[in-house]
Amino acid sequence: MLERLKTLCALPGVSGHEGPVRAYLKKELAPLGLKTVVDPLGSLHVRRPGPGPRILLAAHMDEVGMVVSGIREDGTLAYSGAGLDARVLVGKRVRIGTGAPMAFGSFGTSASQGSIPGVIGCKAIHLQKEEEFKRTFPHEELYLDIGAKDKKEAAQAVRIGDPVWFDVEPMELGGLLCAKALDDCIGCAILLELLQEDYGCDLWAAFTVQEELGLRGAMATAHRAEPALALVLEGTTANDLPELSPPKAVTRVGGGAALTVMDARTLALPEMVAALIKTAQRHAIPYQLRQGTKGGTDGGAIHQACCGCPVGGVSVPCRYIHSPNSLASPADIRAAYELARAFLRDQMWNEVIRHA
């Protein structure tokens, strides 16, 4: 699972440009012989039909990133980003996808081929006025530098709308994994692993798109799947820094799988949280309750689709989330996987789904 995770994290998967991640997942899923469908928004659906209720497992393929939004006279590029703190960008290496335009309906498989390198630039420290030195440069004052000498040269290399992603390879850092896109390649890797087994339910796995732009893929996914219950597998915030009081930490790296009680888009039903805790305790799987109440996951869209369904959130704490280098603990990743698997194996949905 960890090797797959590293491979996934190295792939480009900027929201709306999830092609390379989708292609990799399809390739890994192929040996299972399960039917896969790509929906019109680009989410990848995999089904393992069974006699039990329809259980949706969801993880999002997209990562925070940018797109080229303009080519300037001097050959530098303006960009537009979502979910990114400008403070983490300056000086970072990126890659800019320049794959050939894709035919309608054929979702890209190799935007990574033909991508070119760039760096995120800003006015040098020597030239900054004192006022500038003290503040954060907003996105509008940063730019992408691809080494082009002018607009014409830049226009030959990139196109407006090209995705821009961090050029970082995953690495091991002490006992932790350091990579971009852990949010939510972790969920994708866990979901791949969960799909290896049959749990007796009508399993519907969805690798969704555009979560980082507002749970967009999941909304369509949930309408397609109409699940009786859903589990969302995520990477979540860990602010476990010494100076912050416990609730502000939200989760702790190394503290086990994090269960969602409340975030900005969902209130977990008490039965859902109780069933996950019971599962964790029964199998001695480390868990923690997510103490933050901000942020949202695909669960926000899924639980309100159609007639609604209970949604559980099982997450892995990620320090420095939404940055080029997030840190997560392999032990937490394993705990999240084991918890989701045990929940399914023990058919714990029976304790949550309301039988009217």
Next chain:
Amino acid sequence: MLESALHALTAAYGPSGRESRIREAISSLAEPLCETLQTDPLGNLIAFRPGKSGKRLMLAAHMDQIGLMVTDVQEDGFLRVAAVGGLKPAIAIARRVVFENGAPGTVYYETKTKGPGEAEMEDLFIDVGAKDKAEAESIARIGDVAVFYSPLQIENGLATGGALDNRLGCAVLLEALAGPCEHDLYAVFTAQEEVGTRGAGPAAYGILPDLCVALDVTPAGDTPKAAPSAIALGKGPALKVLDNSVVVSAHVRLLLEERAEAAGVAIQYEVLTTGGTDTGAIARTAGGVTAGCISLPCRYIHSPVETVALADAQGAVQWIRSVMEARL
């Protein structure tokens, strides 16, 4: 009847996402008035009674209330909290609260550097009288939700207490249910309205009514230097023209106006620019649902001293009953 229902419903515990007790309280009152009672996946309670017209009428009132969720149990036994729904720190400070298990608590704030007006939610805590973490955890844990402890008082035709938003709407709906209805009637007591009208849409999706009328409270502007609102207590229930979530279709407004006139109920008109209601979520579900809203004037919304006029509620009962007898 309305008063006794109001006492029972405001006494029941039921913050967003934790509606099982209020659902039970409503169920016991609704049971004699309907044919089936169903709880849907998100916890909406749906009371159904068949009619003769072949049309479906949905009436909706949210049953959840605002609260404070425990986000941390400290070593010293104090509980840190986050708001469930639109609860302002200054309103929560110095209030008595109660948990689902009946345990009481008091909300206060870190007094060292701020006054109550500047305190933010992260400066607040609940004191449950525990001497340490272990004792506190025997009372409340992370994820548990406290609500205002504020028993209902009725004086001079005004009712004051916590959770009148929207137990008043629930009580009006229950009272109206005792009347005859031409249509297949779905009385829906919705969940999770206070956190963003989450339950109502899925409920309506399952029903696909020909018409839905929601019932909720609306801020009155008849107190000294209140935030602007043309609504006053005691001048009748209000016809929603629009709020942040919906502009009610003209034909629905006309139908509701006509039914108020037929029932002889004096009404007010509501233009609310600072909040949304279940109406918006219902209107947008599936391929779209014809939806309107009857609003009940209320002072001091989202506080433990929400205040309403019983006469407005009685008017709303007559109005709704008139809708139940209308041709759709």
